[in-house]
Amino acid sequence: MPRNKNFISPAEALIPPRPSLSSLKNAAADCQACDLWKTGTQTVFGEGAKRVKVMFVGEQPGNEEDLTGRPFVGPAGRLFDDALEAAGIERKQTYVTNVVKHFKWEPRGKRRIHKKPNSLEIASCRPWLEAEIAVIKPDVIVALGATAAQALLGPQFRVTKQRGEFIQSTLAPYVMATVHPSSILRAPDDETRHLELRSFIDDLKKLAKAIK
Ligand code: URA
Numbered sequence: 478m479p480r481n482k483n484f485i486s487p488a489e490a491l492i493p494p495r496p497s498l499s500s501l502k503n504a505a506a507d508c509q510a511c512d513l514w515k516t517g518t519q520t521v522f523g524e525g526a527k528r529v530k531v532m533f534v535g536e537q538p539g540n541e542e543d544l545t546g547r548p549f550v551g552p553a554g555r556l557f558d559d560a561l562e563a564a565g566i567e568r569k570q571t572y573v574t575n576v577v578k579h580f581k582w583e584p585r586g587k588r589r590i591h592k593k594p595n596s597l598e599i600a601s602c603r604p605w606l607e608a609e610i611a612v613i614k615p616d617v618i619v620a621l622g623a624t625a626a627q628a629l630l631g632p633q634f635r636v637t638k639q640r641g642e643f644i645q646s647t648l649a650p651y652v653m654a655t656v657h658p659s660s661i662l663r664a665p666d667d668e669t670r671h672l673e674l675r676s677f678i679d680d681l682k683k684l685a686k687a688i689k
Contacts, residue, residue, distance in 0.1 A: 478607060478648060479631045481600055486510050488604040498527055501608050505578060511601035513579035513594075518543045523574025523609050530688045531571045532615035532649075533557075534606065536624040536657065540589050543580035548573050553659040557621075560658065560674065564681035572613055576628045577602045599628050610648060617684050618649045622657025630654065641680040643687070651687050655680040 488510035493500045502522040508514060521538035524547055533549075541551030549557050561568050577598055582589040594602075606628075610618070620626040626634045629652070630644060636654050646652040656677055664670035 478603065478629055480603060484600050486601045486604050488601060492604055492608050496608050496612055498523075498609070498612055501605065501612065505605050508578070508602075508605070510604075511579075511598045513577070513581050513598055516582065517579035519546050520578050521546055521548055521575065521580070522578060522605070523572055524548055525572030525574075525613075526569070527613060529570055529572045529613060530616040531566070531684060532610065532613055532618045533571055533573045533621055534618060534625040534629060535573070535575045535621045537575050537577035537591075537594050538580045539591055539659075540580065540582070543582075543589075548575055549658075552662055553657070556661060556674070557658045560678050560681055563678045564685050566681060566685050572609070572615065574606065574609055576606060576625050578605060593624065599624070603628070615649050617651040617653065617688055618646075619681075619684060620652075620654040622654075622660065625657075626654035641676075641683055643683075651684070653680065653684060 488508055491504045491508060493504050505520045505522050508520055521542045535549060538548060539551045539553065542548055558568055577594040581592045581594050583592050620629050623636045626636050629648060630646065636656060640655045641653065644652045661670060661673045661677060664673050
């Protein structure tokens, strides 16, 4: 995972010795490594069993995730669940997490609108993601969307060009990036949404085949 060698995240100091998923989750609950803890309701840590082959990495929790404390449970999560099912993958056989573990938002009227995390917030949160990968040691890591893909594979990575391809990486035997489910929800019309959903399911089917 590319990292800035001149920056040591304060989160490094919070990683417990010989971490487990539950000790990591407990420690991350108190993380103040960047300022997002001030506006997020809670840390939304990754979720899933330890012995899974596939790890999905999204960008950051959204509104519903922030309120419930669980990743991918809002509208994008529901689309993700349907796509997983269509590809023959059970969500409970995967681990789902995010690059940034607090919801970044700005007010618009009464709503809280998602705001993209910046490079400092991503770098501050990186120790948690690295620790999750080290504990789970997944066979496949799938980045959902450009923020996750670039955090995992470098800023030159282009989801538009390389989606659905297995990428050579030291992170896991198989690493792939595809679109973020919320980009499918934002499609301008039903036909485009349907086509984009099909391509997303096709990408997931490739990884289902890889782990068989
Ligand atoms: N989008 C993400 O990237 N992650 C979530 O957990 C929810 C929405």
